[in-house]
Protein backbone atom coordinates (compact mmCIF):
# COMPACT_ATOMS: atom_id res chain seq x y z
CA UNK A 1 0.00 0.00 0.00
CA UNK A 2 1.38 3.34 -0.94
CA UNK A 3 0.86 4.98 2.43
CA UNK A 4 2.52 2.08 4.17
CA UNK A 5 5.59 2.37 1.98
CA UNK A 6 5.68 6.08 2.65
CA UNK A 7 5.46 5.59 6.40
CA UNK A 8 8.08 2.86 6.44
CA UNK A 9 10.43 5.17 4.58
CA UNK A 10 9.80 7.90 7.11
CA UNK A 11 10.21 5.51 10.01
CA UNK A 12 13.41 4.20 8.51
CA UNK A 13 14.80 7.71 8.55
CA UNK A 14 13.86 8.26 12.12
CA UNK A 15 14.34 4.84 13.65
CA UNK A 16 11.42 3.13 15.27
CA UNK A 17 11.64 5.01 18.58
CA UNK A 18 8.63 6.80 19.92
CA UNK A 19 6.69 6.39 16.76
CA UNK A 20 3.45 7.43 18.38
CA UNK A 21 4.97 10.67 19.67
CA UNK A 22 6.40 11.38 16.28
CA UNK A 23 2.97 11.03 14.72
CA UNK A 24 1.27 13.25 17.24
CA UNK A 25 3.97 15.89 16.84
CA UNK A 26 3.40 15.97 13.09
CA UNK A 27 1.55 18.96 11.86
CA UNK A 28 -1.56 16.88 11.20
CA UNK A 29 -4.92 18.45 10.66
CA UNK A 30 -6.66 18.57 14.04
CA UNK A 31 -8.32 15.20 14.65
CA UNK A 32 -11.57 16.88 15.65
CA UNK A 33 -11.91 18.12 12.08
CA UNK A 34 -12.21 14.56 10.76
CA UNK A 35 -15.66 14.66 9.18
CA UNK A 36 -16.88 11.46 10.84
CA UNK A 37 -15.11 11.26 14.22
CA UNK A 38 -16.82 12.07 17.50
CA UNK A 39 -13.70 11.72 19.64
CA UNK A 40 -10.15 13.00 19.80
CA UNK A 41 -7.99 9.96 20.13
CA UNK A 42 -5.15 11.52 22.13
CA UNK A 43 -7.54 13.17 24.58
CA UNK A 44 -9.52 10.13 25.67
CA UNK A 45 -8.67 9.76 29.37
CA UNK A 46 -10.01 9.42 32.90
CA UNK A 47 -10.84 13.13 32.98
CA UNK A 48 -12.32 13.15 29.46
CA UNK A 49 -13.85 9.71 28.96
CA UNK A 50 -15.16 8.84 25.50
CA UNK A 51 -18.67 7.50 24.94
CA UNK A 52 -19.66 4.65 22.64
CA UNK A 53 -23.25 4.42 21.38
CA UNK A 54 -25.45 1.81 19.68
CA UNK A 55 -27.00 2.04 16.25
CA UNK A 56 -30.42 0.60 15.51
CA UNK A 57 -33.04 1.25 12.84
CA UNK A 58 -30.87 4.02 11.46
CA UNK A 59 -30.41 5.94 14.73
CA UNK A 60 -27.58 6.23 17.22
CA UNK A 61 -28.89 5.56 20.72
CA UNK A 62 -27.52 5.65 24.24
CA UNK A 63 -28.58 3.50 27.18
CA UNK A 64 -29.00 4.03 30.88
CA UNK A 65 -26.47 1.29 31.48
CA UNK A 66 -22.85 2.38 31.05
CA UNK A 67 -20.03 -0.16 31.03
CA UNK A 68 -16.77 1.49 31.97
CA UNK A 69 -13.64 0.34 30.19
CA UNK A 70 -10.30 0.95 31.86
CA UNK A 71 -7.18 2.10 30.08
CA UNK A 72 -5.13 -1.09 29.69
CA UNK A 73 -1.94 0.91 30.26
CA UNK A 74 -2.84 2.45 33.62
CA UNK A 75 -6.22 1.25 34.83
CA UNK A 76 -7.94 4.68 34.49
CA UNK A 77 -11.62 4.43 33.50
CA UNK A 78 -11.44 6.07 30.06
CA UNK A 79 -14.30 4.81 27.87
CA UNK A 80 -18.01 4.56 28.69
CA UNK A 81 -19.91 2.08 26.58
CA UNK A 82 -23.72 2.43 26.42
CA UNK A 83 -24.70 -1.21 26.86
CA UNK A 84 -28.10 -2.45 25.78
CA UNK A 85 -29.77 -4.53 28.49
CA UNK A 86 -32.04 -7.51 27.99
CA UNK A 87 -35.07 -5.23 28.27
CA UNK A 88 -33.72 -3.07 25.43
CA UNK A 89 -33.22 -5.60 22.66
CA UNK A 90 -36.67 -5.24 21.04
CA UNK A 91 -35.68 -2.54 18.51
CA UNK A 92 -32.76 -4.75 17.40
CA UNK A 93 -35.01 -7.80 17.08
CA UNK A 94 -37.51 -5.79 15.00
CA UNK A 95 -34.81 -4.32 12.84
CA UNK A 96 -33.37 -7.71 11.91
CA UNK A 97 -36.81 -9.26 11.48
CA UNK A 98 -37.68 -6.65 8.87
CA UNK A 99 -35.05 -8.06 6.55
CA UNK A 100 -36.46 -10.94 4.49
CA UNK A 101 -34.56 -14.21 3.97
CA UNK A 102 -33.81 -13.19 0.41
CA UNK A 103 -31.83 -10.22 1.70
CA UNK A 104 -31.65 -6.52 0.91
CA UNK A 105 -30.39 -7.32 -2.56
CA UNK A 106 -29.73 -10.36 -4.70
CA UNK A 107 -29.20 -10.93 -8.42
CA UNK A 108 -32.98 -10.56 -9.02
CA UNK A 109 -33.61 -7.69 -6.59
CA UNK A 110 -32.09 -4.20 -6.30
CA UNK A 111 -28.89 -5.08 -8.21
CA UNK A 112 -27.93 -1.40 -8.09
CA UNK A 113 -26.96 -2.02 -4.46
CA UNK A 114 -23.98 -4.11 -5.62
CA UNK A 115 -22.76 -0.96 -7.34
CA UNK A 116 -23.55 1.19 -4.33
CA UNK A 117 -21.24 -0.97 -2.22
CA UNK A 118 -18.53 -0.68 -4.85
CA UNK A 119 -18.81 3.10 -4.45
CA UNK A 120 -18.87 3.00 -0.66
CA UNK A 121 -15.76 0.82 -0.67
CA UNK A 122 -13.97 3.21 -3.04
CA UNK A 123 -14.75 6.21 -0.85
CA UNK A 124 -13.87 4.42 2.39
CA UNK A 125 -10.60 3.13 0.91
CA UNK A 126 -9.69 6.63 -0.19
CA UNK A 127 -10.54 8.09 3.19
CA UNK A 128 -8.57 5.45 5.11
CA UNK A 129 -5.55 6.23 2.95
CA UNK A 130 -5.40 9.82 4.28
CA UNK A 131 -2.62 10.19 6.87
CA UNK A 132 -4.84 11.88 9.46
CA UNK A 133 -7.43 9.11 9.11
CA UNK A 134 -5.12 6.08 9.21
CA UNK A 135 -3.22 7.62 12.08
CA UNK A 136 -6.52 8.19 13.93
CA UNK A 137 -7.44 4.51 13.62
CA UNK A 138 -3.95 3.17 14.31
CA UNK A 139 -3.71 5.26 17.49
CA UNK A 140 -7.25 4.35 18.55
CA UNK A 141 -6.42 0.66 18.14
CA UNK A 142 -3.28 1.19 20.24
CA UNK A 143 -5.28 2.86 23.01
CA UNK A 144 -7.66 -0.08 23.48
CA UNK A 145 -5.69 -3.13 22.28
CA UNK A 146 -2.11 -2.02 22.95
CA UNK A 147 0.28 -3.17 20.23
CA UNK A 148 3.18 -1.44 18.49
CA UNK A 149 2.35 1.35 16.06
CA UNK A 150 3.60 -0.79 13.17
CA UNK A 151 1.24 -3.63 14.14
CA UNK A 152 -1.73 -1.29 14.61
CA UNK A 153 -1.03 0.38 11.30
CA UNK A 154 -0.72 -3.04 9.65
CA UNK A 155 -4.31 -3.68 10.66
CA UNK A 156 -5.48 -0.38 9.15
CA UNK A 157 -3.49 -1.13 6.02
CA UNK A 158 -5.07 -4.58 5.53
CA UNK A 159 -8.50 -2.98 5.97
CA UNK A 160 -7.75 -0.18 3.52
CA UNK A 161 -6.42 -2.58 0.90
CA UNK A 162 -9.42 -4.87 1.35
CA UNK A 163 -11.74 -1.92 0.65
CA UNK A 164 -9.70 -1.07 -2.45
CA UNK A 165 -10.16 -4.64 -3.65
CA UNK A 166 -13.94 -4.25 -3.71
CA UNK A 167 -14.30 -0.95 -5.55
CA UNK A 168 -16.21 -0.43 -8.77
CA UNK A 169 -17.64 -3.62 -10.24
CA UNK A 170 -15.83 -5.97 -7.88
CA UNK A 171 -18.81 -6.33 -5.53
CA UNK A 172 -21.11 -7.45 -8.33
CA UNK A 173 -18.46 -9.84 -9.57
CA UNK A 174 -18.69 -11.53 -6.15
CA UNK A 175 -22.24 -12.50 -7.09
CA UNK A 176 -21.22 -13.93 -10.47
CA UNK A 177 -23.46 -16.79 -11.53
CA UNK A 178 -23.03 -19.66 -13.97
CA UNK A 179 -25.21 -21.58 -16.37
CA UNK A 180 -25.13 -25.22 -17.49
CA UNK A 181 -27.00 -26.39 -20.62
CA UNK A 182 -29.93 -28.63 -19.83
CA UNK A 183 -31.24 -31.92 -21.29
CA UNK A 184 -33.53 -30.38 -23.90
CA UNK A 185 -34.25 -27.10 -25.60
CA UNK A 186 -35.34 -24.42 -23.13
CA UNK A 187 -33.78 -26.08 -20.10
CA UNK A 188 -30.75 -24.52 -18.44
CA UNK A 189 -29.57 -24.55 -14.84
CA UNK A 190 -28.15 -21.39 -13.30
CA UNK A 191 -26.19 -21.22 -10.06
CA UNK A 192 -26.47 -17.99 -8.04
CA UNK A 193 -24.85 -16.66 -4.85
CA UNK A 194 -27.77 -15.91 -2.57
CA UNK A 195 -27.74 -13.90 0.69
CA UNK A 196 -28.95 -15.26 4.03
CA UNK A 197 -30.88 -12.06 4.84
CA UNK A 198 -30.70 -11.16 8.54
CA UNK A 199 -27.27 -12.11 9.94
CA UNK A 200 -25.13 -11.46 13.03
CA UNK A 201 -21.42 -10.82 13.38
CA UNK A 202 -19.55 -11.20 16.68
CA UNK A 203 -15.89 -10.18 16.76
CA UNK A 204 -13.10 -10.22 19.35
CA UNK A 205 -10.78 -7.68 20.96
CA UNK A 206 -7.51 -8.46 19.23
CA UNK A 207 -8.14 -6.94 15.79
CA UNK A 208 -10.63 -4.16 16.59
CA UNK A 209 -10.78 -2.86 13.01
CA UNK A 210 -9.62 -5.58 10.59
CA UNK A 211 -11.89 -8.44 11.61
CA UNK A 212 -15.18 -6.50 11.95
CA UNK A 213 -14.70 -4.40 8.79
CA UNK A 214 -13.74 -7.35 6.58
CA UNK A 215 -16.62 -9.50 7.84
CA UNK A 216 -19.15 -6.67 7.91
CA UNK A 217 -18.43 -5.54 4.37
CA UNK A 218 -18.46 -9.14 3.12
CA UNK A 219 -21.89 -9.61 4.69
CA UNK A 220 -23.19 -6.38 3.13
CA UNK A 221 -21.70 -7.03 -0.31
CA UNK A 222 -23.62 -10.29 -0.62
CA UNK A 223 -26.95 -8.67 0.30
CA UNK A 224 -27.31 -9.43 4.02
CA UNK A 225 -28.46 -7.16 6.83
CA UNK A 226 -26.04 -7.56 9.76
CA UNK A 227 -26.21 -6.75 13.43
CA UNK A 228 -22.62 -6.29 14.59
CA UNK A 229 -21.26 -6.81 18.09
CA UNK A 230 -17.61 -6.12 18.84
CA UNK A 231 -15.92 -6.94 22.17
CA UNK A 232 -16.78 -4.02 24.51
CA UNK A 233 -13.13 -3.38 25.40
CA UNK A 234 -12.42 -2.25 21.84
CA UNK A 235 -15.85 -1.41 20.38
CA UNK A 236 -14.97 2.29 20.18
CA UNK A 237 -12.82 1.59 17.10
CA UNK A 238 -15.68 0.09 15.13
CA UNK A 239 -18.15 2.69 16.40
CA UNK A 240 -15.94 5.36 14.80
CA UNK A 241 -15.51 3.24 11.67
CA UNK A 242 -19.30 2.92 11.31
CA UNK A 243 -19.43 6.71 11.29
CA UNK A 244 -16.75 6.79 8.58
CA UNK A 245 -18.75 4.29 6.49
CA UNK A 246 -21.92 6.39 6.86
CA UNK A 247 -19.90 9.37 5.72
CA UNK A 248 -18.95 7.36 2.63
CA UNK A 249 -22.56 6.59 1.76
CA UNK A 250 -23.51 3.51 3.79
CA UNK A 251 -27.28 3.83 4.44
CA UNK A 252 -27.89 4.28 8.18
CA UNK A 253 -30.43 1.42 8.29
CA UNK A 254 -28.21 -1.17 6.63
CA UNK A 255 -26.28 -2.21 9.74
CA UNK A 256 -27.22 -2.33 13.43
CA UNK A 257 -24.40 -1.97 15.94
CA UNK A 258 -24.94 -3.26 19.46
CA UNK A 259 -22.97 -3.14 22.70
CA UNK A 260 -24.08 -5.60 25.35
CA UNK A 261 -22.89 -8.38 27.57
CA UNK A 262 -22.77 -11.94 26.24
CA UNK A 263 -26.08 -12.98 27.84
CA UNK A 264 -28.00 -10.12 26.26
CA UNK A 265 -26.45 -10.86 22.88
CA UNK A 266 -27.42 -14.49 23.27
CA UNK A 267 -31.03 -13.48 23.96
CA UNK A 268 -31.01 -11.20 20.93
CA UNK A 269 -29.78 -14.04 18.75
CA UNK A 270 -32.45 -16.38 20.10
CA UNK A 271 -35.24 -13.88 19.49
CA UNK A 272 -34.16 -12.28 16.23
CA UNK A 273 -33.12 -15.64 14.82
CA UNK A 274 -30.53 -14.48 12.28
CA UNK A 275 -30.17 -16.92 9.37
CA UNK A 276 -26.40 -17.04 9.92
CA UNK A 277 -24.07 -15.89 12.68
CA UNK A 278 -20.35 -15.40 12.14
CA UNK A 279 -18.42 -15.77 15.36
CA UNK A 280 -14.72 -15.00 15.74
CA UNK A 281 -13.39 -15.78 19.21
CA UNK A 282 -12.76 -18.50 21.75
CA UNK A 283 -13.62 -22.16 21.12
CA UNK A 284 -15.61 -22.37 24.34
CA UNK A 285 -18.09 -19.67 23.31
CA UNK A 286 -18.09 -21.03 19.75
CA UNK A 287 -19.22 -24.45 20.96
CA UNK A 288 -22.02 -22.97 23.05
CA UNK A 289 -23.23 -20.78 20.19
CA UNK A 290 -23.21 -23.72 17.77
CA UNK A 291 -25.66 -25.50 20.07
CA UNK A 292 -27.79 -22.46 20.91
CA UNK A 293 -28.10 -21.46 17.26
CA UNK A 294 -28.67 -25.02 16.08
CA UNK A 295 -25.63 -24.99 13.83
CA UNK A 296 -26.59 -21.87 11.85
CA UNK A 297 -23.17 -20.47 12.54
CA UNK A 298 -19.71 -20.15 11.01
CA UNK A 299 -16.60 -19.94 13.11
CA UNK A 300 -13.12 -18.61 13.18
CA UNK A 301 -12.14 -19.83 16.61
CA UNK A 302 -8.94 -20.59 18.46
CA UNK A 303 -5.75 -21.71 16.81
CA UNK A 304 -2.97 -23.63 18.46
CA UNK A 305 -0.75 -22.58 15.63
CA UNK A 306 2.51 -24.35 14.94
CA UNK A 307 5.67 -23.94 12.97
CA UNK A 308 8.04 -26.71 11.89
CA UNK A 309 11.65 -25.90 11.09
CA UNK A 310 12.87 -28.54 8.64
CA UNK A 311 16.28 -30.25 8.68
CA UNK A 312 17.85 -27.71 6.29
CA UNK A 313 19.20 -24.80 8.31
CA UNK A 314 19.31 -21.69 6.16
CA UNK A 315 18.96 -17.93 6.70
CA UNK A 316 19.11 -18.35 10.47
CA UNK A 317 18.75 -14.65 11.31
CA UNK A 318 15.73 -14.21 9.08
CA UNK A 319 13.99 -17.34 10.35
CA UNK A 320 14.68 -16.36 13.97
CA UNK A 321 13.20 -12.92 13.35
CA UNK A 322 10.04 -14.40 11.82
CA UNK A 323 9.71 -16.75 14.83
CA UNK A 324 9.99 -13.78 17.19
CA UNK A 325 7.34 -11.81 15.29
CA UNK A 326 5.01 -14.80 15.03
CA UNK A 327 5.19 -15.65 18.72
CA UNK A 328 5.38 -12.21 20.31
CA UNK A 329 4.07 -9.39 18.07
CA UNK A 330 0.83 -8.01 19.55
CA UNK A 331 2.01 -9.77 22.73
CA UNK A 332 1.01 -13.09 21.17
CA UNK A 333 -2.65 -12.05 20.99
CA UNK A 334 -3.31 -13.02 17.38
CA UNK A 335 -5.40 -16.05 16.54
CA UNK A 336 -2.49 -16.82 14.19
CA UNK A 337 0.27 -16.50 16.83
CA UNK A 338 2.91 -19.24 16.93
CA UNK A 339 2.04 -21.35 19.97
CA UNK A 340 4.43 -24.21 19.31
CA UNK A 341 7.74 -24.44 17.50
CA UNK A 342 8.97 -27.86 16.34
CA UNK A 343 12.64 -27.37 15.61
CA UNK A 344 14.82 -29.95 13.87
CA UNK A 345 17.86 -30.63 16.04
CA UNK A 346 20.09 -29.00 13.41
CA UNK A 347 18.62 -25.60 14.35
CA UNK A 348 19.35 -26.16 18.01
CA UNK A 349 22.96 -27.01 17.20
CA UNK A 350 23.13 -23.69 15.38
CA UNK A 351 22.17 -21.44 18.27
CA UNK A 352 18.61 -20.62 17.19
CA UNK A 353 17.47 -20.43 20.80
CA UNK A 354 20.05 -17.83 21.78
CA UNK A 355 18.98 -15.73 18.79
CA UNK A 356 15.32 -16.02 19.83
CA UNK A 357 16.27 -14.98 23.32
CA UNK A 358 18.14 -11.89 22.07
CA UNK A 359 15.26 -10.91 19.82
CA UNK A 360 12.71 -11.28 22.63
CA UNK A 361 14.89 -9.11 24.85
CA UNK A 362 14.53 -6.20 22.39
CA UNK A 363 10.79 -5.98 23.13
CA UNK A 364 9.69 -3.30 25.57
CA UNK A 365 6.58 -1.76 27.03
CA UNK A 366 7.61 1.77 25.97
CA UNK A 367 6.87 1.12 22.32
CA UNK A 368 4.30 -1.63 22.98
CA UNK A 369 6.37 -4.33 21.29
CA UNK A 370 5.26 -6.17 24.40
CA UNK A 371 2.26 -5.05 26.41
CA UNK A 372 -0.90 -5.89 28.30
CA UNK A 373 -2.60 -9.25 27.81
CA UNK A 374 -6.33 -8.60 27.81
CA UNK A 375 -7.80 -12.04 28.52
CA UNK A 376 -5.38 -13.64 31.00
CA UNK A 377 -3.83 -12.41 34.22
CA UNK A 378 -0.11 -12.49 34.95
CA UNK A 379 -0.76 -15.13 37.59
CA UNK A 380 -2.63 -17.44 35.20
CA UNK A 381 0.15 -17.29 32.63
CA UNK A 382 2.98 -17.79 35.12
CA UNK A 383 1.05 -20.62 36.72
CA UNK A 384 0.84 -22.32 33.31
CA UNK A 385 4.62 -21.92 32.94
CA UNK A 386 5.22 -23.57 36.35
CA UNK A 387 2.96 -26.49 35.45
CA UNK A 388 4.88 -27.06 32.21
CA UNK A 389 8.20 -26.90 34.04
CA UNK A 390 7.18 -29.91 36.14
CA UNK A 391 7.30 -32.12 33.02
CA UNK A 392 10.56 -34.15 33.02
CA UNK A 393 13.16 -32.50 30.79
CA UNK A 394 11.17 -29.23 30.48
CA UNK A 395 13.10 -25.99 30.93
CA UNK A 396 12.51 -22.27 30.83
CA UNK A 397 14.34 -20.90 27.78
CA UNK A 398 13.66 -17.23 28.50
CA UNK A 399 11.06 -14.93 30.07
CA UNK A 400 8.84 -16.36 32.75
CA UNK A 401 8.74 -13.07 34.69
CA UNK A 402 6.22 -10.30 35.18
CA UNK A 403 7.06 -7.11 33.25
CA UNK A 404 8.97 -4.53 35.31
CA UNK A 405 7.84 -0.98 36.10
CA UNK A 406 4.39 -1.17 34.64
CA UNK A 407 1.02 0.18 35.66
CA UNK A 408 -1.08 -2.37 33.75
CA UNK A 409 -4.15 -3.08 35.90
CA UNK A 410 -4.34 -6.41 37.72
CA UNK A 411 -7.32 -7.60 35.66
CA UNK A 412 -4.95 -7.83 32.70
CA UNK A 413 -1.68 -9.73 32.28
CA UNK A 414 1.85 -8.41 31.94
CA UNK A 415 4.62 -10.93 31.27
CA UNK A 416 7.90 -10.93 29.39
CA UNK A 417 8.02 -12.81 26.09
CA UNK A 418 8.37 -16.39 27.33
CA UNK A 419 9.42 -19.74 25.86
CA UNK A 420 9.38 -23.15 27.57
CA UNK A 421 11.14 -26.19 26.13
CA UNK A 422 9.27 -29.50 26.42
CA UNK A 423 10.80 -32.77 25.11
CA UNK A 424 8.78 -34.25 22.22
CA UNK A 425 8.31 -37.69 23.79
CA UNK A 426 6.99 -36.13 27.01
CA UNK A 427 4.66 -33.84 25.10
CA UNK A 428 3.09 -36.82 23.34
CA UNK A 429 2.24 -38.63 26.60
CA UNK A 430 -1.49 -38.55 27.31
CA UNK A 431 -0.98 -37.06 30.75
CA UNK A 432 0.94 -34.07 29.29
CA UNK A 433 -0.54 -33.51 25.85
CA UNK A 434 -3.53 -31.35 26.81
CA UNK A 435 -1.46 -29.16 29.09
CA UNK A 436 1.30 -28.62 26.55
CA UNK A 437 -1.18 -27.79 23.79
CA UNK A 438 -3.32 -25.41 25.83
CA UNK A 439 -3.45 -22.12 23.98
CA UNK A 440 -2.15 -19.21 26.06
CA UNK A 441 -3.37 -16.02 24.40
CA UNK A 442 -0.30 -14.01 25.40
CA UNK A 443 3.45 -13.70 24.70
CA UNK A 444 4.14 -17.37 25.24
CA UNK A 445 5.24 -20.39 23.20
CA UNK A 446 6.34 -23.97 23.69
CA UNK A 447 9.45 -25.11 21.83
CA UNK A 448 10.38 -28.70 21.16
CA UNK A 449 13.03 -30.55 19.17
CA UNK A 450 12.91 -33.53 16.81
CA UNK A 451 15.45 -35.70 15.00
CA UNK A 452 15.26 -36.99 11.41
CA UNK A 453 13.50 -40.22 12.37
CA UNK A 454 11.03 -38.43 14.64
CA UNK A 455 9.00 -36.60 11.98
CA UNK A 456 6.15 -39.16 12.37
CA UNK A 457 5.96 -38.20 16.06
CA UNK A 458 5.69 -34.54 15.12
CA UNK A 459 2.92 -35.34 12.64
CA UNK A 460 1.16 -37.38 15.33
CA UNK A 461 1.30 -34.37 17.66
CA UNK A 462 -0.29 -32.22 14.95
CA UNK A 463 -2.98 -34.79 14.17
CA UNK A 464 -4.10 -34.77 17.79
CA UNK A 465 -4.63 -30.99 17.93
CA UNK A 466 -8.15 -29.55 17.88
CA UNK A 467 -7.98 -26.18 16.17
CA UNK A 468 -6.39 -25.93 12.73
CA UNK A 469 -5.96 -22.29 11.83
CA UNK A 470 -2.45 -21.26 10.74
CA UNK A 471 0.81 -23.17 10.35
CA UNK A 472 4.27 -22.72 8.87
CA UNK A 473 6.65 -25.26 7.40
CA UNK A 474 10.09 -23.71 7.08
CA UNK A 475 12.28 -25.57 4.60
CA UNK A 476 13.58 -25.39 1.07
CA UNK A 477 13.16 -29.14 0.56
CA UNK A 478 10.04 -29.76 -1.58
CA UNK A 479 9.77 -33.36 -0.42
CA UNK A 480 9.79 -32.29 3.23
CA UNK A 481 7.14 -29.62 2.53
CA UNK A 482 5.05 -32.17 0.64
CA UNK A 483 5.25 -34.69 3.49
CA UNK A 484 4.16 -32.18 6.14
CA UNK A 485 1.46 -30.47 4.06
CA UNK A 486 0.06 -33.82 2.92
CA UNK A 487 -0.33 -35.00 6.50
CA UNK A 488 -1.89 -31.92 8.10
CA UNK A 489 -4.98 -29.70 7.69
CA UNK A 490 -4.42 -26.10 8.88
CA UNK A 491 -6.51 -23.67 6.83
CA UNK A 492 -3.82 -21.04 6.31
CA UNK A 493 -0.46 -22.79 5.95
CA UNK A 494 2.68 -21.01 4.83
CA UNK A 495 5.37 -23.21 3.26
CA UNK A 496 8.97 -22.42 2.36
CA UNK A 497 11.97 -20.66 3.78
CA UNK A 498 10.02 -17.49 4.52
CA UNK A 499 7.01 -19.27 6.03
CA UNK A 500 5.25 -17.54 8.91
CA UNK A 501 2.11 -18.09 10.95
CA UNK A 502 0.93 -14.47 11.34
CA UNK A 503 0.42 -11.38 9.25
CA UNK A 504 -2.05 -12.74 6.73
CA UNK A 505 -3.03 -9.79 4.54
CA UNK A 506 -6.40 -9.38 2.84
CA UNK A 507 -5.23 -11.36 -0.20
CA UNK A 508 -4.60 -14.61 1.72
CA UNK A 509 -7.59 -16.70 2.74
CA UNK A 510 -7.50 -16.73 6.53
CA UNK A 511 -9.50 -19.34 8.40
CA UNK A 512 -9.51 -22.82 9.89
CA UNK A 513 -9.82 -25.99 7.81
CA UNK A 514 -11.08 -29.43 8.71
CA UNK A 515 -14.30 -28.06 10.21
CA UNK A 516 -17.60 -27.82 8.34
CA UNK A 517 -18.37 -24.71 10.40
CA UNK A 518 -15.06 -23.08 9.53
CA UNK A 519 -15.25 -19.51 8.20
CA UNK A 520 -12.75 -17.50 6.20
CA UNK A 521 -11.91 -13.82 6.01
CA UNK A 522 -10.46 -11.50 3.40
CA UNK A 523 -10.59 -12.96 -0.09
CA UNK A 524 -13.47 -13.18 -2.61
CA UNK A 525 -13.68 -16.93 -1.86
CA UNK A 526 -13.99 -16.21 1.87
CA UNK A 527 -16.76 -13.67 1.30
CA UNK A 528 -18.71 -15.94 -1.02
CA UNK A 529 -18.36 -18.96 1.25
CA UNK A 530 -19.26 -17.22 4.49
CA UNK A 531 -21.83 -14.69 3.39
CA UNK A 532 -23.80 -16.38 0.65
CA UNK A 533 -25.33 -19.73 -0.11
CA UNK A 534 -25.91 -21.44 -3.41
CA UNK A 535 -29.24 -21.13 -5.16
CA UNK A 536 -29.96 -22.91 -8.41
CA UNK A 537 -32.65 -21.66 -10.79
CA UNK A 538 -33.46 -24.21 -13.47
CA UNK A 539 -35.18 -22.59 -16.38
CA UNK A 540 -37.37 -25.00 -18.31
CA UNK A 541 -39.34 -22.81 -20.65
CA UNK A 542 -40.15 -25.14 -23.52
CA UNK A 543 -41.06 -25.67 -26.24
CA UNK A 544 -42.98 -28.85 -25.43
CA UNK A 545 -41.66 -31.98 -27.16
CA UNK A 546 -43.36 -32.63 -30.46
CA UNK A 547 -46.12 -35.25 -30.32
CA UNK A 548 -46.03 -35.42 -26.53
CA UNK A 549 -48.46 -37.99 -25.14
CA UNK A 550 -49.44 -38.96 -21.59
CA UNK A 551 -46.93 -41.58 -20.31
CA UNK A 552 -47.80 -44.45 -17.96
CA UNK A 553 -47.47 -43.54 -14.27
CA UNK A 554 -44.06 -44.22 -12.64
Ligand SMILES: N[C@@H](CCC=O)C(=O)O
Pocket residue numbers: 207210211300334335336337501502503504505510521
Ligand atom coordinates in the same frame (compact mmCIF):
# COMPACT_ATOMS: atom_id res chain seq x y z
N1 LIG B 1 -4.54 -10.93 9.67
C1 LIG B 1 -4.51 -11.44 11.00
C2 LIG B 1 -5.71 -12.23 11.39
C3 LIG B 1 -7.02 -11.59 11.30
C4 LIG B 1 -8.03 -12.50 11.84
O1 LIG B 1 -9.04 -12.85 11.38
C5 LIG B 1 -3.34 -12.37 11.21
O2 LIG B 1 -2.78 -12.86 10.24
O3 LIG B 1 -3.01 -12.62 12.35
